[in-house]
Amino acid sequence: MIGITADNKLKRLIVVGDRVLIKPKDPTDRTNSGLYLPPTVQEKEQVQSGYVIKVGPGYPIPVQTEDEPWKETEEKVKYMPLQAQEGDVALYLQRNAIELQYEGEQYVIVPQASILMLERSEDL
Numbered sequence: 001m002i003g004i005t006a007d008n009k010l011k012r013l014i015v016v017g018d019r020v021l022i023k024p025k026d027p028t029d030r031t032n033s034g035l036y037l038p039p040t041v042q043e044k045e046q047v048q049s050g051y052v053i054k055v056g057p058g059y060p061i062p063v064q065t066e067d068e069p070w071k072e073t074e075e076k077v078k079y080m081p082l083q084a085q086e087g088d089v090a091l092y093l094q095r096n097a098i099e100l101q102y103e104g105e106q107y108v109i110v111p112q113a114s115i116l117m118l119e120r121s122e123d124l
């Protein structure tokens with residue numbers, strides 16, 4: 001078996017369907033006016049932001065049936081890709097996020113529908 005390093009530890013993860021794996025940004029502990037917020041208030045924010053780490057294949061598209069059903073066909077599932085890409089910054093709804101810890105790091109998995117906005121560093 002291949003050893004796990006910092007470079008390849010996330011390559012073993014496979015995100016399924018229309019799900020997106022996000023590493024949340026560290027929430028700010030102050031308001032704009034300088035007041036410090038307790039961690040319980042920060043966790044209850046409805047909209048969070050984070051970095052897209054991995055994305056699933058997308059929404060499955062139904063396979064079209066041919067006029068000749070007796071022919072054996074190799075069924076390959078086709079997917080409609082997601083808008084999110086690795087490296088994007090995503091704003092997502094916290095209530096639909098599933099929190100998990102993997103290899104000591106905190107991540108969330110959210111469906112594509114819970115992502116409100118994406119910020120991509122490359123020019124559109």
